[in-house]
Amino acid sequence: DTAVSQTPKYLVTQMGNDKSIKCEQNLGHDTMYWYKQDSKKFLKIMFSYNNKELIINETVPNRFSPKSPDKAHLNLHINSLELGDSAVYFCASSQIATSNTIYFGEGSWLTVV
């Protein structure tokens, strides 16, 4: 079983559309994250949730809205998609008290055309 799973893996959509990426972890971790990897492969944190509570919110346009229905799930909804949103989005999870292993999902490739 995949520890951190994301769907969809590939997403091609038009500018202006709204899309969601889902993430689930089966590791029993209490904290989940969204990271964005840009075209130059640079990775940056976007959001973090601990036990369904938002704890990290980096400077991200408010078109991006994370939602955590429970501590095993963290979804990312993006409104009014722009060309610059094209990137790979990674979900990750950890146990915040230790955070010596932070596991990533396989990534979701978003292309906005």
Added chain:
Amino acid sequence: AQKITQTQPGMFVQEKEAVTLDCTYDTSDPSYGLFWYKQPSSGEMIFLIYQGSYDQQNATEGRYSLNFQKARKSANLVISASQLGDSAMYFCAMREGWGTSYGKLTFGQGTILTVHP
């Protein structure tokens, strides 16, 4: 200032040889953690190894070891007996602080490793 610096955009190594990937970091926090991840061409991020700032011993995981030099603020990854499957992008990352930002990772620019047969 860059918090994590990987100065080698690309590295080449012969199969079965050892290779060191450099990483330097910058923090004033006494408590931090250093991570290495592998990203193969298929794109997933694979956790390799972790070193805590208070750990006395260098971390090792199979063929991976972390050469932690605290005074120099370096955390180099050493891969022994390179295999063709080690060809990938490698990222160094750092976690700082306590509390709610505990799991936030700051990444370096990455190093592309190519293993030649």
